[in-house]
Amino acid sequence: MSKEEKHIEININEEEEINEENQRNADEHSGLRKASRILVLFILGLLAACYYIFVVELCMLTVEVLEAKVTFLVIFHLLYLLCLWCYLRTVITPPAVPPAQFRLSEADKRLYLSDERPEVLQEILIRMAKDLPIRNTRGARRAIRYCMVCQALKPDRCYHCPVCDICVLKLDHHCAFLNNCVGFSNYKFFLLCVFYALLMCLFTCAVSLYYSVLFWAHRLPNTESKVPIIVLFVITALFSLFLFLFFLFHFPLATWNQTARENSDDDGESNPYNLGCSKNLRQVFGNEMRYWLLPNFSSLGDGCSFPMRDATEDIEKNAALVGISPEDPLTCRSCQASES
Structure with a gap:
């Protein structure tokens, strides 16, 4: 095995x-x-x-x-x-x-x-x-x-x-x-x-x-x-x-x-998702600061993959990952419905 x-x-x-x-x-x-x-x-x-x-x-x-x-x-x-x-x-x-x-x-x-x-x-x-x-x-x-x-x-x-x-x-x-x-x-x-x-x-x-x-x-x-x-x-x-x-x-x-x-589950390891304060906030609030204080969905990513600090060597791949911004983060529900 x-x-x-x-x-x-x-x-x-x-x-x-x-x-x-x-x-x-x-x-x-x-x-x-x-x-x-x-x-x-x-x-x-x-x-x-x-x-x-x-x-x-x-x-x-x-x-x-x-x-x-x-x-x-x-x-x-x-x-x-x-x-x-x-x-x-x-x-x-x-x-x-x-x-x-x-x-x-x-x-x-x-x-x-x-x-x-x-x-x-x-x-x-x-x-x-x-x-x-x-x-x-x-x-x-x-x-x-x-x-x-x-x-x-x-x-x-x-x-x-x-x-x-x-x-x-x-x-x-x-x-x-x-x-x-x-x-x-x-x-x-x-x-x-x-x-x-x-x-x-x-x-x-x-x-x-x-x-x-x-x-x-x-x-x-x-x-x-x-x-x-x-x-x-x-x-x-x-x-x-x-x-x-x-x-x-x-x-x-x-x-x-x-x-x-x-x-709460911190095991003493460094946080691999910590990209620096500015990039971290953009992960949550999005790239356009004019939308930061409005309750519209503007978070980056698809919820399944996240840029990591140890992945910055591959600049193009990491930039593409950071730039994903789906219109609807809940489309996976329709995928789930189609499977059932």
Whole structure:
């Protein structure tokens, strides 16, 4: 048995163990999905409540200076709409999955089912791996990774999400606040959502704090708007702290071209995808900076292959890889549908 075959065999055993664990936790994952749906509705309701308090109770009923009222409303609506737009894009964008060429064909499935010996599957996987752009096999065993659940070889940076029960390209993490996986197809939207939500909370917190102090100092009359404005300050202060810590964790990862999953699995090796801060950010936000702050898909690549630091010797090949920018990163779903 060759070295490559051993790696694949070991990895198959590991994936079987993961699959068994996923089956044991199926009820837990199902409960998490249901709770996540409720959490998304809660967040949308909270956004609606904050909108009402800021616009009606604070700006319309409390702020007396017209210039201040208009300024507050313009800034708040700009940040609010951008935050909501990015949040909804992150929630409704389906995770990108490995394209058809990474999955067992119907002929290979029939071949394996007719003779379920591990050697048969090994031969199939070795043949498939030779024709696929799998360039980085991380970990001590340097094994090609195969998912027993999805019956597919995993592209670079692809992981199986036990909650969604699919393999996700460039999986960052599964987010309960989104009821969705954050990965190649919506990573840019996620970062922008955190960024705009942080700005909106900081702005709302500062304005509501100012008028809360005026209420407590008796420089404003005691009206029914006092309590909602103080509640708004408390909520936005807590969310500002949470989002600031969240941003402090995720934005540096983007500048290092590293996902949260890769960061948690860090085995002490240098990150092969770190091309430098500028190129790393372009991988996520695209080459045209005018689109960086808009929640449109502009990330580079196809989600299966990524430029690596040790591949820079082949300049033309690496440049071509960096320049790929598909119009729809989810076309692999149609490939998958056509296969089934």
